[in-house]
Amino acid sequence: LRGWGAISEFTALLWIVLAGATIGFIFDFYRSLRKWLGWGRLLTVIGDLVFSGITLFLCVEFFLRANELEFRFYTLWGSLLGLLVYMRFFSPLFLKIFRRLFYLLSNTWRLLLSVIHIPVKILTLIMRPFYRILQWFSLLVFRIFEALFGDSLQKARGKIREVWKYFFPPRTNR
Numbered sequence: 001l002r003g004w005g006a007i008s009e010f011t012a013l014l015w016i017v018l019a020g021a022t023i024g025f026i027f028d029f030y031r032s033l034r035k036w037l038g039w040g041r042l043l044t045v046i047g048d049l050v051f052s053g054i055t056l057f058l059c060v061e062f063f064l065r066a067n068e069l070e071f072r073f074y075t076l077w078g079s080l081l082g083l084l085v086y087m088r089f090f091s092p093l094f095l096k097i098f099r100r101l102f103y104l105l106s107n108t109w110r111l112l113l114s115v116i117h118i119p120v121k122i123l124t125l126i127m128r129p130f131y132r133i134l135q136w137f138s139l140l141v142f143r144i145f146e147a148l149f150g151d152s153l154q155k156a157r158g159k160i161r162e163v164w165k166y167f168f169p170p171r172t173n174r
Helices: 009-037 041-067 073-167
Strands: none
Touching: 009 041, 009 073, 041 073
């Protein structure tokens, strides 16, 4: 028993009831997180698999401490009792706590993003005149090149089309 030594049946029952209550607690956390994040079907399935794996691991650990994984009648009923007691008396409290925790996290995240966004806005305001000058200059250069080389570009474009049609003639249906 990993150094725990022999324990009484009452202590084993307490471990098993605690296993059920812990599973209920983890289920409430997972349910609140899933609702807060608004998962779709695929993420819900993946999350359910992860939740099942975590609860399986916890059940094995708790049952190992309780009775060295020996299946006894009170193992199933004790876990169910722990889950029902948790759901009846503690679940509404922890659901409120989780909702407030997620609300606090989302507001903290929004505040952090707005604080980070302030220097970006300042930099945008500072760079706006330089961007406008660069935009005007690039348009001016484009128009000058268009005026000087516009005809030759049109001729080159036409020659490229002729070469393309020569090497890749259109298909005709026979």
